[in-house]
Amino acid sequence: MEPFRRLTATACPLPLANVDTDQLIPARFMKRPRSAGYGDYLLHDLRGPGFPLTRPERQxxxxxVARRNFGSGSSREAAVYALVDHGFRCVLAPSFGDIFGSNAVNNGLLPARIDEDAAEALLAWLEAGNTTLSVDLEAQSVEADGKQWRFAIDPVWRTKLLNGWSDIDLTLSHQERIAAFAAEDARRRPWARLP
Known part of the structure; x- marks a missing residue:
């Protein structure tokens, strides 16, 4: 997985709350193999004239940037696949569905929790025609037009994203301590080990 440190890129406003995983990718499109990509089906049933994702300046x-409770609903990981396959690396919202957040991190997508006021300010700024935001995971901040907002993220998720680690990589980062524990445990409790 590619590490995430700082991203300055075009941002898309999605001024909706409670966008669930069924809206992110309708179930009928999940018959395709993952290798075929899900990006074209992201928010498929919500798209229409003037929908943010279809505007030329948002390509x-x-x-x-969305409102609260983003990614709620079912646990389908395909919702994250659709976002990542469409090209997104970060979603800024006041809150996320629990399973969605975990799935996002495991696929290299930053679920950055900003407060409601920050979300509204960023949405208004983007809707006014502005396009570029900077997201800094190390500083846990978002910057636009010289203004800065802080965001929150679980510390373990932050570590995984900063390093581009999977859960296995995270475990292996503690390999020396694990080996030391195993050696000490074998010394103290030899009877607990298989012959």
Whole structure:
């Protein structure tokens, strides 16, 4: 997985709350193999004239700004696949569905929790025709037009994204301590080990 540190990119406003995983990718499109990509089906049933994702100035967006409870609903990981396959690396919202957040991190997508006021300010700024945001995971901040907002993220998720690690990579980062524990445990409790 590619590490995420700082991203300056085109951002897309999605001024909706409670966008669930069924809206992110309708189930009928999940019959395709993952290798075929899901990006074209992202928010398929919500798209219409003037929909943010279809506007020319939002093409190639890598950052999505939405309202609260983004990614709620079912646990389908395909919702994250659709975002990533469309090109997004970060979603800024006041809150996320629990399973969605975990799936996002495991696929290299930053679920950055900003407060409601920050979300509204960023949405208004983007709707006014502005296009570029900077997201800094190390500083946990978002910057636009000289203004800065902080965001929150679980510390373990932050570590995984900064390093481009999977859960296995995270475990292996503690390999020396694990080996030391195993050696000490074998010394103290030899009877607990198989012959």
């Amino acid at each position: 190639g967006s890598r950052i999505l």
